[in-house]
Amino acid sequence: MEKTLEGAKELLNSILLTDNTPILFLRAGFSCGASNKANAMDGCKLKEYIYDTLAKDKIGPEDEEEVKGYDLRKLSDEIYRIYHGKTELYNLLHEMYINTRPAEFHDYLVKYPWKNIYTVNIDDLVENIYEEQGENIVVQNKQRLISNSKSTQLFKLHGCVRNMEEGVIFSEDEYTELITRKLDAKLNKFSNDIQRDNVIFIGARMDEPDIKYYLKIYEDAGCQYRNNKLVFIDYKPSRYLKKEVEKLGAVLIQASNEEFLRYIAEINYQPDELDRAKMDLSYNGIYLLDNIVKLYKKPYESKLYEGNFCVWQDVYDGWTFEDSNLKNAVHKLDELLEKDSNIYCFSIYGRYFSGKSCLLKQLGYYIKNKGYDILEYRGRYLNTQSIINYVNTSANNKFAIIIDNASFYYEEIERIFTKNIGDKKLVILTASRTYYHQKRKYYLEGNCYCDYKQKDGFSRDDSIIVRDKLKAKNHLSYMASLREDAQPNEIYKQKSMANLIASLTYGNVFKRNKNKLNITFKSFSDLEKQLLIELAIFDTADIEIYPRELFTERYGKRISLDEDVTRNMAKIVDYVRMDENGLSLRNAIIEKYILISNKKELGDRIIDILRYVSRYVSERRNDIWYIIFQCLLKEDILENRLKLKKNDIKRIYFSVKKEYEAISYYWLQLGLYEQKVNDFVASYNYLEMSASIRPNSYKIQHALARNYLRHANYVMDYNEAKELFAEGEARMKNLIESKEFYKEKAKPFSINSYILEKIRYIQKFNIDPDKKELTYMNNAINMVSDADPYKEKMCYAFYVLLEEKNKLGILDMSMDGPYVKYIGRKNELTESDLEYESIVEDM
Structure with a gap:
């Protein structure tokens, strides 16, 4: 689309005068009119x-x-x-x-609150514009980024004359290296941003290899879910540029740099404090429901019962059903909100495809109708400060933030409870899968918090409610041919939401033809098979979403997901759901089949993904890329979920060593793997490597202490074991006795490890423990809450030990104590009684 500046003003205003400010991309043409020794040479x-x-x-x-x-x-x-x-x-x-001086019109650049400016110019023109106008700007001219979300950021993609030590991009080899190397955070960030944000290009000649690379990424992301725009400002556009604009569906505005910058000054966009708070939310992937509502479609036909992601309009237009699960959740939420606090956290947890995301949005609408201002997190990195800034700036008094797949952010969410929001109220509504929720929920415990288990199934009454909703929306699928009184029973027999969605999507195809999946899978291209395997791995590893940026870079237009679902299960779109955020499989039945039938490929696929996302992973940044890395590298997931053999797991670890040698979590998981195979010397080395990167990490210190204890219980020589156990015991006691806040909350993990290893040690070497030792163990157990899932196992093992040693006298045998139920029973410890969690799940 080609426009004059006058004809493009309405379009420009729709992009510029919003909370979601566009990105500005500057090429050599932007420096025309500036002065330096090069005198604007072309x-x-x-x-x-x-x-x-x-x-x-x-x-x-x-x-x-x-x-x-x-x-x-x-x-x-x-x-x-x-x-x-x-x-x-x-x-x-x-x-x-160096010291490139702006022309007069260049000064208008600061008249708009740009959040991010990218440039391939190495001169310091933009820096001088901002500095001379007294405006703050953060110059990102290194491969590793400076953390800053308040000021305008300038990303120097080709290097910077003020930091020549980092190098510049001028030669053919340097261009090639730029678009292939993995550690350039600036390049990686723009590769992601161009798929999500509006971008305005000024002076962008199309002959630069990396410009073509960026635009290829945008083009490959060209699906029905992409809603960002590219705008090119060029006074005399070349024929080639016009063709590219047409191909990309972009907008070409025929105007000079000066004309565009003067228009920026003319619109005089001066956001107030609240507007800037909203812009900061948008920048961090947090959206206001009031703005989402404006994008609702009329008429609307939901894809929810074809296995698509639940969207807000599904709830708003009544496509979801109000079963007993929703009523129970609303009741528990109401009880929580009656407590004396102003910050609350309500956490839903449950199985994959159990309806957690739908329930989350239903609760969001429920409290919206109670006057709450609803925000939804859909970003890649949770910036909690942007939430607090908005809450404290807005005239509203009640707020709720919706966070799906939230367990990875529990540490960040906990910090919200320490913030001052005056007399306002903030409700944090989250949903997570059971595995990581149970391992990380200790971050939230002790605050005004409760969790709620999502019910995965239907009662008889619920089945009628579901049938009535499906009938009202003409989505009974194959059940429409059943008698009306048989329909609720058919729903009840599905047993789970996952089965119901599969049946509604594919009908009785699984019953009619058990080989359908096998036949169809073989008909897919190698790339389509590879994508399905990767999605199955993500779901099994409890990674809720396969980021759209990752799909675009790896597959682009070679796999089409823009078509509608078919009933014959012949296309890949029949198995994959996608929205603007990412992809996942449509149901759990597919996942199980893919993993079982492609077991030999899992290791290679995991290695490939880990290598691919390594360019985005950095220490201490808990974003979507770190989450993917963490889940795919977790020894417990690899062995117990994906059922990989120990040699395959070891191959994965050593295959990605080069990419992750600077990340503490890599060495931690490698150390835990070596613990698992009883190579405690190798484990110690890797854990110390991890500790050298994160010396204050509770998780790493816990793993080191545990390694000594496990090693002591593995060797056969008592003198060697005694020395090892003493070192591990001292380290573990140091953690148990710590008064630091986070160690205080996580110490039940260490107490559990210490008690069970101590009992194993005493039994193995037939040690007669003295009263001081036993009293310490008893006091440590008493430090753990009765509600803690680890306590009963500790109590039972400790009771059996004392019974064997005839030293039960140190225990409290009161009727309400934890030990009285063991009296008179035949108690005997087995190896399973002494197993426990290998690691505390903190970040």
């Missing part, structure tokens, strides 16, 4: 200047014509070869581009 003149200055006197006359004909990138490579390094060209570039 590429041809710059090439001539570099040739005359650095190459002309260094090559023979027989090569002069050839080298003169090189383009700028190839000439730069030649300069590096001539001088055996980059110093000479870098010095020349620094001299030419």
